[in-house]
Amino acid sequence: MTVQYLAKAKTDLVATSDGSGIDWSHEGSIVVPVIVRDTNNTEVFRADITMNVKHAKA
Numbered sequence: 372m373t374v375q376y377l378a379k380a381k382t383d384l385v386a387t388s389d390g391s392g393i394d395w396s397h398e399g400s401i402v403v404p405v406i407v408r409d410t411n412n413t414e415v416f417r418a419d420i421t422m423n424v425k426h427a428k429a
Contacts, residue, residue, distance in 0.1 A: 375417045382410040398425055 388405045395401070401424050407416035 372421060373419045376415070377417060378413055378415045380407075380409050380415045384409055384415065386416075395424065399423065 384407050386405055386407045388403055390403055393401055393403065401422050403420045403422055405418040405420060406414060407418075408414050
């Protein structure tokens with residue numbers, strides 16, 4: 372995981388992750404982005420989380 376602290380948070384926070392652009396059909400390491408914004412819509416934190424994806428065998 373890599374993180375970037377972009378600004379000091381002065382309000383409540385909302386974290387979002389949009390995996391719509393990720394090809395989930397592949398197994399292995401997949402990087403998932405996470406963005407944290409305050410209630411003023413200021414981006415205060417960003418992370419790239421590496422997930423190890425495995426598919427169930429039928």
